[in-house]
Structure formats: C-alpha cells, structure tokens
Amino acid sequence: MMDILGDSSSYDSSLPWLWIIEYLAGFKEVDTSVLQGRVCNGLFYSELVEMVPESSDDLAKSTREMIALRCLEDLFDSGDGLNKDGVSAVDNKIVFDLSQSCEDVLQHVLQEADLKMAGPELSKWDVHPFIMHKRATMPKCALQQLKDTILEGTHPLAASLKESSGLMRVNDIGRSGVDDHNAPTLRLDGIGTDSMAANGNLIPPTSENGNGLSADNLLNDNLLPSKRDRNDLTTEETAGASDEIQEQSDHHVNAKKLKQDGVCADQSVEQISVPPHGSELLEDFSARVVGVTEGEGCDFANHSPDEVMEESQYPEDVHDECVDSERPGQIVDVNDGALQHSEKVVGPVVEKMPQDTSADEPVDKVIVDETNVTELRTSIGAPSTETQRKDSVNESKGEMEHLSEEEVSSDNDEYHNERIDVGMKKNHFLGSQCSLGNDTLATDGCTEQKLCVKCNKDGQLLFCNTSSCPLAVHENCLGSPANFDENGDFYCPFCAYSHAISEYLEAKKKASLARKELAAFIHMGFEHRPGEAKKRLRRTEYIHLEQNGHNEIGENGQLGVQEKETTSQNGPFGHEVTNSLCQKSLGRKRQSDPSGSCVNVNLPFSDEEANVINGTISVSNGEKVGKEKMANECASVGGLEEQQQDQAPSDPKCDGNLSFVNSDVSPVDQREAEKGIRKQDLRRASSDLSEKPVIALNIDGEETSVDENDKYIISNYCIRFRRQEGQYTYRATPQLRRKKVPWTTEEEEILKKGVKKFTRFDDINIPWKKILEFGSCVFLSGRTTIDLKDKWRNMCKGSPKSK
DNA sequence: CTAGGGTTACCG
DNA sequence: CGGTAACCCTAG
Numbered sequence: 001m002m003d004i005l006g007d008s009s010s011y012d013s014s015l016p017w018l019w020i021i022e023y024l025a026g027f028k029e030v031d032t033s034v035l036q037g038r039v040c041n042g043l044f045y046s047e048l049v050e051m052v053p054e055s056s057d058d059l060a061k062s063t064r065e066m067i068a069l070r071c072l073e074d075l076f077d078s079g080d081g082l083n084k085d086g087v088s089a090v091d092n093k094i095v096f097d098l099s100q101s102c103e104d105v106l107q108h109v110l111q112e113a114d115l116k117m118a119g120p121e122l123s124k125w126d127v128h129p130f131i132m133h134k135r136a137t138m139p140k141c142a143l144q145q146l147k148d149t150i151l152e153g154t155h156p157l158a159a160s161l162k163e164s165s166g167l168m169r170v171n172d173i174g175r176s177g178v179d180d181h182n183a184p185t186l187r188l189d190g191i192g193t194d195s196m197a198a199n200g201n202l203i204p205p206t207s208e209n210g211n212g213l214s215a216d217n218l219l220n221d222n223l224l225p226s227k228r229d230r231n232d233l234t235t236e237e238t239a240g241a242s243d244e245i246q247e248q249s250d251h252h253v254n255a256k257k258l259k260q261d262g263v264c265a266d267q268s269v270e271q272i273s274v275p276p277h278g279s280e281l282l283e284d285f286s287a288r289v290v291g292v293t294e295g296e297g298c299d300f301a302n303h304s305p306d307e308v309m310e311e312s313q314y315p316e317d318v319h320d321e322c323v324d325s326e327r328p329g330q331i332v333d334v335n336d337g338a339l340q341h342s343e344k345v346v347g348p349v350v351e352k353m354p355q356d357t358s359a360d361e362p363v364d365k366v367i368v369d370e371t372n373v374t375e376l377r378t379s380i381g382a383p384s385t386e387t388q389r390k391d392s393v394n395e396s397k398g399e400m401e402h403l404s405e406e407e408v409s410s411d412n413d414e415y416h417n418e419r420i421d422v423g424m425k426k427n428h429f430l431g432s433q434c435s436l437g438n439d440t441l442a443t444d445g446c447t448e449q450k451l452c453v454k455c456n457k458d459g460q461l462l463f464c465n466t467s468s469c470p471l472a473v474h475e476n477c478l479g480s481p482a483n484f485d486e487n488g489d490f491y492c493p494f495c496a497y498s499h500a501i502s503e504y505l506e507a508k509k510k511a512s513l514a515r516k517e518l519a520a521f522i523h524m525g526f527e528h529r530p531g532e533a534k535k536r537l538r539r540t541e542y543i544h545l546e547q548n549g550h551n552e553i554g555e556n557g558q559l560g561v562q563e564k565e566t567t568s569q570n571g572p573f574g575h576e577v578t579n580s581l582c583q584k585s586l587g588r589k590r591q592s593d594p595s596g597s598c599v600n601v602n603l604p605f606s607d608e609e610a611n612v613i614n615g616t617i618s619v620s621n622g623e624k625v626g627k628e629k630m631a632n633e634c635a636s637v638g639g640l641e642e643q644q645q646d647q648a649p650s651d652p653k654c655d656g657n658l659s660f661v662n663s664d665v666s667p668v669d670q671r672e673a674e675k676g677i678r679k680q681d682l683r684r685a686s687s688d689l690s691e692k693p694v695i696a697l698n699i700d701g702e703e704t705s706v707d708e709n710d711k712y713i714i715s716n717y718c719i720r721f722r723r724q725e726g727q728y729t730y731r732a733t734p735q736l737r738r739k740k741v742p743w744t745t746e747e748e749e750i751l752k753k754g755v756k757k758f759t760r761f762d763d764i765n766i767p768w769k770k771i772l773e774f775g776s777c778v779f780l781s782g783r784t785t786i787d788l789k790d791k792w793r794n795m796c797k798g799s800p801k802s803k
Numbered sequence: 804c805t806a807g808g809g810t811t812a813c814c815g
Numbered sequence: 816c817g818g819t820a821a822c823c824c825t826a827g
Contacts, residue, residue, distance in 0.1 A: 740812065740821050765805055787821075789805070794820060 452477055465489035741780060743791055750775035751788060751795070766792070 451458055454477035461472040462482055471492040475482050483496040491499065743751075754771030768785035779788075 737811070738822060742820080767804085769804065785804075786823085789807090790821065790823095793807080797819090 454478075462490040462492075464492035464495050466491060466495040469495050471495075738782070741782060744780075746778050747775070747780065747783070748791070748795065750778040751791060754788075755792060768792075 450461060450472055452461055452474045453471055454473050457474075459474060462475050462478075464471040465485070469492060471494065473492065478493065480493075483491045483493065485491060751771065754774045755766060757774060758767045758770045766789070768788045772779060772783065772785050772788055
C-alpha cells in the first residue's frame, strides 16, 4: 500500500489526526498550513488502512484524489492560475506533505481537465467547477467508515488510533445519550474552554508545527466567523441537550470566548442556521450532515440539493471566491466535530451554497431571515476583508481590467452573499417546516414524501425543477404566482431568486467587459491622434506622471482609463477617480527615475523649466517613506472630499463621463495657478508643480477646468498632505507648501485650555501632542503639533499674558 | 517630540 | 514694504 501520508515513521500522538481524518472523510477544508510537516506518519496510515481492509483501496485512491484536488484548489485559491507546469506550480504552492505523494494523481487530474493546455490563461474560475464536479463523483464513505470504526472502538487498533487522532478526546468526553450509532459524534460535551485548551490534540500544537499558530490563533484567527458561529450553535445546542450545569457553564464560557469575535453565542438554532457569513458553515454543514446522516450516501452530489443547482447554475461565480476565503480558517476542531451531533439533533440541513467569504459588505437589506440575522451579519461580515476592500484605493493600479474586476467582484460579493442567504433561508425553511422531529433526514423525508413544504400536506404539488431541489409546494401556498420558465417548468422561489441573481451577475460581468472595451476604444482613439491630445494636455497644464506603465494621460497624449466606480454621490466617476489618480500620481513621483527623465511630466511651463525642476527631484529611500505616507494620505483625502462634496469642484462636463482630474498633488490656489511658475526658486517651482489648476477631461478628451472655488477644500487637501509628511524628516525634494489655514477662535481657546491643562509652570517643553489630542475635536483636521506650537508662539507674542 | 529660527503668504 | 500669521526646516 502506498503511503500517501508520507514516510515518516515517527508516531507523534500530538499530531492533529482528527483534522486529517475529518478532512479526508468529509472533504474538510482544513487549514493545511497547520499540517505542514506534520502529516507524515506511515504507521498511522497503515493502521487506518488495516482497520478498513475492505475499503482500503478506495481509501487510498479517493484519498489521493482528494488531496490532489485539494492541491489544485489551493493553487487556484491563490488566484495565480496555473503556470505552464501545473504540477510544479502546485508543488510550490502546496506546502503540506500530502501533496507530494499525490503528484501523479494531480497530474492525472490536470490532464483530465485538460488544464495544462489552457496554460496561464486558466483561471480558478475554470477550475473550481471541475474540482467540485470531481469531488462530487468521488466516494468518501470509506473514510467516513474508517472514522466510524475508530470511534466504535471495536477494532484492536482503534484505541491507539483514537487517541492519536484526537477522536477519542471528543468522543470519550461527554458522550451524551443522544448519540447516534452510525454517526460517531465529536462532541464538545463537558469540554469547556479550559479543557479544550488543555487538550492538546484538539488544537494543533503551536510551537511544534512551526506555523506560529497558537490555540488562540486557531480559534480566533483561523476559524472564520461562521465557523465560530457554528461552534456556538454546537455548544448551545449541546447545552440544551444536557442538564449538566457544568456543561452549560462550559459552553457559555466557550461561547463567550467565541462571541468576542462578533458572534452572538445566544443565537438560537434557527438563527444560527442563517449565519452571517454562511459560506463555510454551509460547506461544513453540508459535508458533515451527509457524512453523518446519510451514512453510505457517498455521493457528494446528493448531499446538498442546491449544491448541484449552484454547481450548474453558477459555476463561475460560485467557485471562484467561495474557496478563497474559506480556506484560511478551515480547521476541524472539536466544535466542528460536535456539530455532527448537533445537526442530527437539530434537523435543518444546511445546504452547500455558493460561498463568498470575501463579502465584506453585509447584505442586510436582502437577508431573508428574520430577527437577529441582520445583526449577525453586520457584526461579522467585515473583519478580514474590510481592509482589503479599503485598500483598493491605495492599491489602485490604474488598470482598467483590474478595477473592473474589482468592482464586479465587489458587487458580486453582495450577491454571492445574497445567494447564500437565499440558500440558507431555504434550508432554514425546509428544516423548520419538515424537521419537527430532531432528525436531519426529516427534511429529505418531507420532500420525498411529496408533502408541501409549507403546509406539510400532500395534494397537487409543484415541484421545483432544479434538479436537486427537493422543494415541493402547493401553488396556493406560494403566496405569489408560481414561477415558471419558458418551458413551463416550475422553480421554487428560492431557486428562482438564486437564478435571477446569477443572471444579474452575468449581466454585470458583461457590462464590465463592455466598459473595459470602451476604455480600450478610448485609448485607441488617443493613440491615433497623439499630437492633438498632447497639445491639449499641454495647453491645459495637465500634469502627467507615469507609474507602473499604466497611462492615464501618457506622454504621447494617450488616454488610458483610470476609473473606479464608486457608489458615492458623484456617481460612477466621481471623486474616487480623483483620489485614485492622486494616489497614483504621487506613487509615480516616488518611482520616477531619479535620473530626472522628464518624459513623464507634462509641465505647464517651458521645457527648460521642466528640466530644471526635474533635475532637482531626487528620490531618496528615506524620502520614499515620507512620500508613501503622502500617497496614502492622498487616498484618504477622499474622506475629506466626501464631506465636502457639496462644495466640491464640479463641472457639468464631467458628469457621467470619464473624468480625469489632476489631483496629482493638491489642487490649488487659482491665483497661484494664474501666476504660473515664475519664481526662480527651485523650491517654489517644484512646489508649484502641484499647484496647477485641476483639470478634468471628459470622455472626449476635452479639458474642463474645474471651478476655482473652494479654497477650503484645497486648504484641507494641503493640510492633509502636510500632516502625512509627518515628522519633517529630511526631505531632499522640496514639498508643496500648505495653504494657510487661519486659526479659529475656538481653536485658540482650546489651545489655551490645552496648554494650561498640560503645562506645568516649570515645564520647559509643552506637550503639544497631548494638547492636539486634547483639542482634536476642535482643531481643524489638518493641524499638527507644530501648528499648535507655532500658533502658541504667535499668541504669546501678541499676548504674553495669555499663558 | 519639541523648540526655535527661517520662510512665505497675505494684507494694509 | 513692513507686519503678522502660518508654515517650513533643522537640531537636539
């Protein structure tokens, strides 16, 4: 027998075998990183096989395939797509040892999918449907059976395996009377937080695995919210099933801990059945319920009706992101295992639905469940991905494609979530309607018995035409006209809605593509008349800086498209364009060739001047840091801008068009702009680089000089810039000077108070920072400690007594 | 982080 | 053009 788990002969009882078994048996999405270097144990595997001799072949085969698929998934989860050598790429990506021994299988799988032929173009979107399909066709009963055998403990090797796998810990501790024979239950009964922590096997050893993952990390970081959510479900339900006070206490302790992550531990089962994030939960639910309740039902496709539907209907959308985010936290822990039990008790079978854990935007408004769901979602939806989303501005690459995808992705997230919600709602619905008896099979039974899911009565029923949807309902019970497609097939409201979302997403993609093409078209237009465009740009004093090879207004006058759709009041091409460009442009400055090539700068003054100025620009490493901050801040100016939107410069021509705003640096004092660059002082001159009129180009490339109003905004821009310049480290490159921002009387007052408050009579230094914080609510946002100091100095000059 | 000298913008 | 407020730069 091939030792697919590696060839290490060491028998480390602390290895997380539980995870491995869970993973293998249930296609669990284990966080494989924690298994790195720990999965080699030939003895263990041999024993496993020995315990299930009749299925050992299947075990080996399916295990290898599962692992290979997992490798494939991991690879594509990274978004890299396949390299020319898919397998080697996988090897690089998949760090845990299992992959090594599955190379041949993976190779085979790849060939089967003809993936290698696709090469670099192959995207994970192409792969996931295949993977899911592949999985659906693979048996997993052998592993499930294996686990069962271990847990039953009748086999001579069961004891040792039980212990080394970690199964014993959860199985032996607090097995309750409601255990199901066929479904070895991993329970948390009697295991409080402390005992869990003490149970080394339940949580991967921290230091040993080399991942730096602590138990807490695993619980709090690796486990995704919904996973924890489910844990809560588990514990809560279990508590409910037991009268042991201690047990409940432990559960609550556990729940409390988990709750810290924004999970409401007090959610009822029903509430939990519609979790905020849903995806992982669904995944696990699905897999587990199948494994446990269906016994020999090894057909993955049979497990979750909608899964197949989703599979077929949303192959692209569903799988691209669904695995992405579920992976990091997928760990089979005790709670995880305990869920099996809970599910059996509870009943509702949560189907696998398209997953989208990257959905950082809670879709409260579309949540189909009642009560606390919205709150749940809100509390959980954001954490890990929120920042990523926010980073979109900073990481704006100026690539149309990039942004488009991002935009679509963002939007899709919402609808992925929505679909998840629909699916969950469906399950919840089915569960609540059919599983009055605490049996997950009740759901199936309900539909199999051809009873209306609404009234539980038979009669003239409409059956959802989605292949795997079990829903049957009386037309009268629908509450609205039945949905029939063009073929006259009925689709239940859940499937109909899911399908509608799918179509919507598809349309979104098309729109995005169309816009991309439009951008390309525009780009081409300028390419064909570079001179004209260039002239225009010069005439309008448009400053262009090149970055990363992405053109906005290129040196040739090319107009690349930088757009970022926003939902701001300004519509799709509002301020974010400005911000993005602003940020980008600064980035360009940072990256501009120190040699002073002026090619990327279309300055509003003569070439000579430009050259002179450029010659003075040198970018030191140290400066990069400072400017990096500036760039970031520039992006953040958006917040300010939003606040000022009512006053924000606008030009009718820009509305609805692709607007290109010279926000390269800060906008501007119009008067200064009129003066142009006439000072010989290089410092001033280079500062003035930024003080050009804001120019907006409409889609035709016509420049539109933005209204010169609103110095306030400008001032704030400048202030913000300066603020980020930070601590005035040495700057080789002259910086723009901030606009003057007069002190308000309120500011002066708070300054006085602050000085009084924080300065002792004999103090030599005044803690301006504290004072700034003290009066932060009054001080204008751009004020710095230096400003305070200077202002105080001036105040003292004018009125020495004030101090 | 702060102090203090220097610089710039603005206004009368 | 000078005064002043605000900002900039550098040293410690």
